[in-house]
Amino acid sequence: MSDSNAKTRKQADLKTPSDLGSNAVKDIAAALTTLLADVFALYMKTKNFHWHMSGPHFRDYHLLLDEQAEQIFAMTDDVAERARKIGGTTLRSGGHAARLQRLKDNDADFVTPDDMLAELRDDNKQLIGFLREVHDLCDEHNDVATASLLENWIDETERRHWFLFETTRREK
DSSP states (O other), rough: OOOOHHHHHHOOOOOOOOSSOOOHHHHHHHHHHHHHHHHHHHHHHHHHHTTOOTTTHHHHHHHHHHHHHHHHHHHHHHHHHHHHHOOOOOOOHHHHHHHHHOOOOOOOOOOOOOHHHHHHHHHHHHHHHHHHHHHHHHHHHHHHHHHHHHHHHHHHHHHHHHHHHHHOOOOO
């Protein structure tokens, strides 16, 4: 392929048709892309804590986090494909995701099981807020299909938050 053909291909629009206005596509796709970066960050942290779990509740916590990580990862393709389906673009690399994510990574050498669960609880709660913000944006642009998907993801995230909340609750 010649350099001029390669350059033309790089500049070609994807031109996915949508009945949403161009501002709606731009706004919603950008919000979904940022959301996707957060979902990947939460997935990676959940797997990190799953892999590094220890202590007397190891089996229960290890399995809980594995189940939650699978659910979080299952969201990723749907989020990205929704951004593309409406005519936008989405993440292109891990670096792109790292620049957009709002949830903080945890690279500590050791984290106690209680701190792992509490951090994931708080991250899931924060993700609920991000999901609701994108839902509000979809409502503004009358994007009922994306809003419907978000409602399911909010419900799933609320369930993860609830489980982590109850797991971290300590009797007084």
